[in-house]
Amino acid sequence: SQTIHQWPATLVQPVGSPLSLECTVEGTSNPNLYWYRQAAGRGLQLLFYSVGIGQISSEVPQNLSASRPQDRQFILSSKKLLLSDSGFYLCAWNRGLRLSNQPQHFGDGTRLSIL
């Protein structure tokens, strides 16, 4: 069966520090991968998605970047964190040529607090 791992679960970082969040998927190949951010009590904002190794689509201009160095690994990074980067970050995956034709499967998220 397929599983998705996301870590760390919580992270407290000072303003201006770098960031690296990692997400890995097991039990499937060539998944579509997604990074979302969720503000408290709100819906999900799509940050990045990837349909293959090295293929990254950015949805909103921001202080973050994403990379997909391996088929089932998706990394969210920042060189210098801002206070506005605080939030709940979720990684997800699904299959299919059309991103929306199959359910997305989510990790348990990383709660990022910037001090």
Place this chain on the structure above:
Amino acid sequence: SQQGEEDPQALSIQEGENATMNCSYKTSINNLQWYRQNSGRGLVHLILIRSNEREKHSGRLRVTLDTSKKSSSLLITASRAADTASYFCATDVMDSSYKLIFGSGTRLLVRP
């Protein structure tokens, strides 16, 4: 920008009652999905309904889709305290990406 918007934003019911949540969207879709999120956790997929379908069932869940009104509803029958969670609809954007856009959710509280 938001594609789907849930209504109500919050709902409190007694255990055993039915819970109905609504989702409205703005542009044509291929499909609509409903997800559940327990506090502090990731989302869990509940149901996917395609644009040519009008109703789908899964256990105590019933989803309807009215493409003429650009709206969907999620009905949870005989609710349980364990159904307490936030529920989100997600619709796809019919551009070249077909990515999902999530609404802001309905927070459901089921009182024992």
